[in-house]
Amino acid sequence: KNEVEQSPQNLTAQEGEFITINCSYSVGISALHWLQQHPGGGIVSLFMLSSGKKKHGRLIATINIQEKHSSLHITASHPRDSAVYICAVRSAGNQFYFGTGTSLTVIP
Amino acid sequence: DAGITQSPRYKITETGRQVTLMCHQTWSHSYMFWYRQDLGHGLRLIYYSAAADITDKGEVPDGYVVSRSKTENFPLTLESATRSQTSVYFCASSEVGVFEQFFGPGTRLTVL
Numbered sequence: 001k002n003e004v005e006q007s008p009q010n011l012t013a014q015e016g017e018f019i020t021i022n023c024s025y026s027v028g029i030s031a032l033h034w035l036q037q038h039p040g041g042g043i044v045s046l047f048m049l050s051s052g053k054k055k056h057g058r059l060i061a062t063i064n065i066q067e068k069h070s071s072l073h074i075t076a077s078h079p080r081d082s083a084v085y086i087c088a089v090r091s092a093g094n095q096f097y098f099g100t101g102t103s104l105t106v107i108p
Numbered sequence: 109d110a111g112i113t114q115s116p117r118y119k120i121t122e123t124g125r126q127v128t129l130m131c132h133q134t135w136s137h138s139y140m141f142w143y144r145q146d147l148g149h150g151l152r153l154i155y156y157s158a159a160a161d162i163t164d165k166g167e168v169p170d171g172y173v174v175s176r177s178k179t180e181n182f183p184l185t186l187e188s189a190t191r192s193q194t195s196v197y198f199c200a201s202s203e204v205g206v207f208e209q210f211f212g213p214g215t216r217l218t219v220l
Binding site: 004030033035041043045048086088098099100 | 141143148149150151152153166196198200206207208209210211213214216
């Protein structure tokens with residue numbers, strides 16, 4: 001069983017659609033990290049959260065510590081948003097756990 | 109150039125050979141990490157280091173050796189490569205007390 005579960009595993013959207021990717025975790029955490037992996041393989045950091053909500057451009061990340069759940073939203077999606085989105089957590093015991101990723105394809 | 113680099117980017121080797129993957133960062137981050145990424149598993153931590161000369165095992169350390177004599181370098185050695193170690197390997201670094209990690213471009217390793 002994975003400590004971090006993401007849904008959906010795969011997602012196809014039309015350009016302009018609002019997208020939500022979900023992350024649920026089973027351990028107590030000190031922080032949660034959303035990452036983006038480009039088709040070429042590079043991994044970049046999007047957000048780091050320990051509470052509440054963060055926004056950067058068209059991306060919004062929220063976390064509910066009580067429900068052990070985080071969401072990544074993309075507004076007005078664009079083909080360049082096509083990538084794999086990875087949720088990662090650092091547990092209270094300083095262990096690191098990664099979800100298997102959500103593969104997003106945005107069609108023009 | 110500033111950042112985190114990995115070499116080689118691609119490597120093909122044979123079962124039983126020793127292979128070393130290099131990781132170099134220019135930020136003077138205290139923490140460095142090695143992950144492997146396989147289909148269906150996501151990123152899995154192999155080893156990490158909190159500082160020079162301090163290393164610790166992650167989730168999947170068997171078959172791997174690390175060292176960290178200098179803050180900026182964190183090589184990963186496969187002492188006797190096996191086919192199950194065919195994977196994409198990512199190095200990452202972070203500052204002390206900060207969870208946010210910065211990833212290298214990855215090394216695609218194939219063991220024949």
